[in-house]
Amino acid sequence: MKGSKFLYPALFKTVILPPLLFSLVTISLPQLFNGFFFLRLLGYILSFPITYVIRSHISVFLSTRQAKSLGAIDIPRVKGRWPLNLDILVDWAKSGSEEEVGRMMVLLSRKYGKTYNTRVLGEDQIISSDPAVLKHVLLEDFDNFVKGDKFKDRAEAFLGDGIFNSDGERWKFHRSLMRPFFHTSHISPTLFTPHIGRFLSSLPINGEPFDIQKELGKLALEMAILWMTGEDISENSINSVTSSGWEQAKKSLGGAMTQAQKVVGKRVKIGTIWPLFELTHDPLLDPMETIRTFFQPIVDRAITRENNRQGLEDSEDEDMHFIDRLCEATDDTKLITDQLINVLLASRDTLASCLTFCIYVLCLHPEEGRKLRDEIRFVAGNGTVTKDVTREMRYCRAYINEVLRLYPPVPLNIRRTLRPSLLPSSSGGQPMYMPGSTSIILATILMQRDPAVWGEDVNDFQPERWVGDGLSKREREGFMSWNYGPRMCLGQPFALTVINTFLILLSRHLDDMEKAGKSLQFALDAQPQGTAMPLSWQTIEGSDGRARDGRDRMWVVADVVLAIKGGLWVRFEKDDKDE
Numbered sequence: 001m002k003g004s005k006f007l008y009p010a011l012f013k014t015v016i017l018p019p020l021l022f023s024l025v026t027i028s029l030p031q032l033f034n035g036f037f038f039l040r041l042l043g044y045i046l047s048f049p050i051t052y053v054i055r056s057h058i059s060v061f062l063s064t065r066q067a068k069s070l071g072a073i074d075i076p077r078v079k080g081r082w083p084l085n086l087d088i089l090v091d092w093a094k095s096g097s098e099e100e101v102g103r104m105m106v107l108l109s110r111k112y113g114k115t116y117n118t119r120v121l122g123e124d125q126i127i128s129s130d131p132a133v134l135k136h137v138l139l140e141d142f143d144n145f146v147k148g149d150k151f152k153d154r155a156e157a158f159l160g161d162g163i164f165n166s167d168g169e170r171w172k173f174h175r176s177l178m179r180p181f182f183h184t185s186h187i188s189p190t191l192f193t194p195h196i197g198r199f200l201s202s203l204p205i206n207g208e209p210f211d212i213q214k215e216l217g218k219l220a221l222e223m224a225i226l227w228m229t230g231e232d233i234s235e236n237s238i239n240s241v242t243s244s245g246w247e248q249a250k251k252s253l254g255g256a257m258t259q260a261q262k263v264v265g266k267r268v269k270i271g272t273i274w275p276l277f278e279l280t281h282d283p284l285l286d287p288m289e290t291i292r293t294f295f296q297p298i299v300d301r302a303i304t305r306e307n308n309r310q311g312l313e314d315s316e317d318e319d320m321h322f323i324d325r326l327c328e329a330t331d332d333t334k335l336i337t338d339q340l341i342n343v344l345l346a347s348r349d350t351l352a353s354c355l356t357f358c359i360y361v362l363c364l365h366p367e368e369g370r371k372l373r374d375e376i377r378f379v380a381g382n383g384t385v386t387k388d389v390t391r392e393m394r395y396c397r398a399y400i401n402e403v404l405r406l407y408p409p410v411p412l413n414i415r416r417t418l419r420p421s422l423l424p425s426s427s428g429g430q431p432m433y434m435p436g437s438t439s440i441i442l443a444t445i446l447m448q449r450d451p452a453v454w455g456e457d458v459n460d461f462q463p464e465r466w467v468g469d470g471l472s473k474r475e476r477e478g479f480m481s482w483n484y485g486p487r488m489c490l491g492q493p494f495a496l497t498v499i500n501t502f503l504i505l506l507s508r509h510l511d512d513m514e515k516a517g518k519s520l521q522f523a524l525d526a527q528p529q530g531t532a533m534p535l536s537w538q539t540i541e542g543s544d545g546r547a548r549d550g551r552d553r554m555w556v557v558a559d560v561v562l563a564i565k566g567g568l569w570v571r572f573e574k575d576d577k578d579e
């Protein structure tokens with residue numbers, strides 16, 4: 001059975017062990033129970049919560065003792081309103097995909113500090129937004145903090161044996177295999193310029209509202225596939241594969257990726273007993289069928305190309321794509337496909353999220369948008385977008401960094417200890433003891449919005465803070481949108497090339513629109529019902545720490561990545577001054 005490696009031991013501990021222990025009690029003390037059927041029944045029923053509570057107390061006792069022996073302290077444990085902190089579990093489950101998860105974390109950190117243990121159902125669950133802890137986890141004790149076998153087990157059918165789904169030596173193998181392919185020399189803005197140009201000119205300009213977040217999701221998918229495989233999968237494009245099955249898979253690829261991500265996300269949320277929720281069907285079968293149908297002929301063709309290239313003296317070809325470099329390095333078809341799926345997962349949503357928030361901020365803070373466009377006009381003019389041009393755009397880079405600081409596409413990350421670890425604290429003091437086989441949620445978004453790290457103007461959108469040598473060591477270490485340490489994002493050069501190119505072309509498009517007296521504005525009236533941000537959050541008092549202290553105008557949620565609830569609805573509107 002799928003997932004049985006973790007399920008059976010868990011079932012033994014929670015379902016079999018308690019009555020077994022109670023049976024031992026009844027056998028050793030027959031005089032107490034013989035003839036008292038209801039007492040026995042009650043004993044069996046109570047054996048479950050009692051064993052749970054005893055196990056929980058034993059683990060707390062052992063952890064505290066171990067902490068003391070190492071000169072450390074316990075990580076502060078949250079004291080919920082209900083036994084075993086069940087209220088936290090319920091709040092967590094209810095808030096699910098909403099940004100209220102972040103809200104709960106803020107409230108808890110106000111009470112317990114930047115690192116605390118929610119300890120739901122007697123199981124340690126550490127959460128931290130302390131830069132010192134994040135650095136410790138992602139860099140200083142890197143080998144000890146892994147994605148873990150449990151995650152691998154839940155994502156295996158989707159990510160197979162890919163970089164995202166591996167640790168230790170296997171991860172090192174993937175990383176060293178793929179690193180050279182992400183080098184900036186293999187990524188040129190000219191690959192994306194026509195595509196982004198077509199995207200921008202397809203946007204409605206007659207005042208009709210449109211959800212640009214959704215459109216950017218498609219664009220990010222298309223650009224990732226274009227760079228990885230050379231296939232243009234945008235509408236009306238001509239492809240090297242033509243079968244009707246493949247055409248169908250091409251159309252459904254984005255949806256299939258989202259579905260597969262949701263299934264894995266749900267498994268992670270349910271925890272060890274996820275296989276029990278999939279006894280009658282495997283929800284990954286359909287999306288994986290689509291994803292594999294899409295990639296298989298593309299991989300087959302790349303392998304044929306590689307075979308034809310072999311033996312040729314100078315096989316380095318300008319038109320080589322990520323897939324060709326993979327085929328050059330290995331002929332393992334499954335490995336190649338797994339890597340493509342992993343990179344697609346890593347790139348599509350993060351890129352779409354960053355582009356979405358670049359536009360959101362452009363509409364929200366027109367003054368900074370104006371500075372961005374002035375620089376683009378000055379540096380890039382109307383010429384070809386090249387790496388030299390993008391390198392010159394200092395304000396643009398600062399703008400992107402500031403977007404990533406306030407709206408990190410991956411707002412939370414998670415790791416698991418192999419062995420116990422001693423967590424530091426930014427405020428000094430004794431280290432905190434974290435047991436082995438325990439998960440920690442790294443709350444990047446809270447760290448990047450923390451006044452203790454970024455100063456009192458933390459919630460202001462201020463690209464200037466990134467210009468020159470403006471950033472302090474504390475701030476530099478408090479920015480982890482690309483992750484940190486050996487597992488830092490491999491796709492950064494790709495992502496920045498696309499984002500820079502996009503902003504240049506967008507700026508030119510906005511200039512053209514301006515000549516026609518139109519500007520891009522929020523279309524709040526078009527926001528689907530129930531997704532508009534509550535009005536009370538638009539003030540410091542009403543927001544109570546949400547919505548960047550009342551600065552946001554749209555409801556930001558932590559979905560698969562950071563996103564805007566209901567979509568980012570905008571329109572090209574006639575400027576008031578022209579009316």
Ligand code: HEM
Pocket residue numbers: 163164175342343346347348350351354408409410413480481482483486487488489490491492494495
């Ligand atoms: C703004 C866009 C992006 C952001 C903010 C971002 C951020 C991140 C983060 C936070 C991680 C660590 C994830 C983890 O620890 O589980 C990561 C890993 C990774 N990213 Fe990105 N990413 C972006 C775009 C991309 C793109 C476009 C690609 C590929 C073309 C890519 C490829 C990867 C890969 C392969 C990894 C795995 C690295 C490893 O495990 O060693 N990313 N990225």
